[in-house]
Amino acid sequence: MDDPLVIGGHAFGSRLFLGTGKFASTRTMVEAVKASRTELVTVALRRFNREQAEDDLFGPLSELKNVRLMPNTSGAMNAREAIRAAMLGRELSKSPFVKLEIHPNPHHLLPDPIETYEAAIELARQGFLVLPYIPADPVLAKRLEDVGCSAVMPLGAAIGTGKGLATAEMIKIIVRDTNVPVIVDAGLRSPSDAACALEMGCSAVLVNSAIAAAEQPAAMAAAFKTGVEAGRAARLAGLMPTSEIAQASSPLTSFLSAND
């Protein structure tokens, strides 16, 4: 595996993670997952419902080769509920990965940093690989690294808004100051957003709505794959420095006016 992304000792060949919500059908979701070549997808927990047994994604997802499931804690209003959700998710996924998300306000779905921090401490202590969804706050990111989170996942913009990297300047600081992988989660709309995140030095992106709500989800998933690969390659290649003044890229010798 060239240039693997290592999280908690697990190596991933793809830097694109997918959410599995909001797809028109399970088949559409599975096609998008395949087209993305992702190796990590998020899933949510919901009460078992006899009438809607077809919503159970365990079967379709477990048939996908080389795709790890990362349960999220969506629905948790506080640290206590998130810890319980993480334990239930681990029962099913048989994996230590958890996307810790606590966003009690349905109007903006922004993460509660205090509850998230408290839950992260306990989950890391219990041996989970904790990937917290957080506001793009460099101080919080560092504190979460210090308590043992395996990565941090700052938001680009509010969940499902497609506003892109509205938090770009803060994310750059998080990348510079944090030693665990930085994964932009939420807000991305286009493959160029994903490329930008990787160019900034983010380790990966987690995308759901931008693919699920695209006219052709599988095609968009493939486009995101390309965007992520381009952004990562650009980061490794080293972007040129910016300049306040123009710097000619062609010779400015004045042969055209030499005979005037």
Added chain:
Amino acid sequence: MQLTVNGEAHEHAGSGTLDALLDELGANKAHAAAMVNGDVVPSTEWAAINLREGDVVELLVFVGGG
């Protein structure tokens, strides 16, 4: 035995283990996680857990999520 399952009253007619409850509900046991009175119960213990009158059981499955 009267239980509360996923927030609704449920009259359980089986042997009273968590395993029996899942069978009764027709749940795919390989795809479900369970909690009794707020405590997560690993699937390895489902056959041994004897539910009691009034227990609050939550059964969860994976669905799409971001």
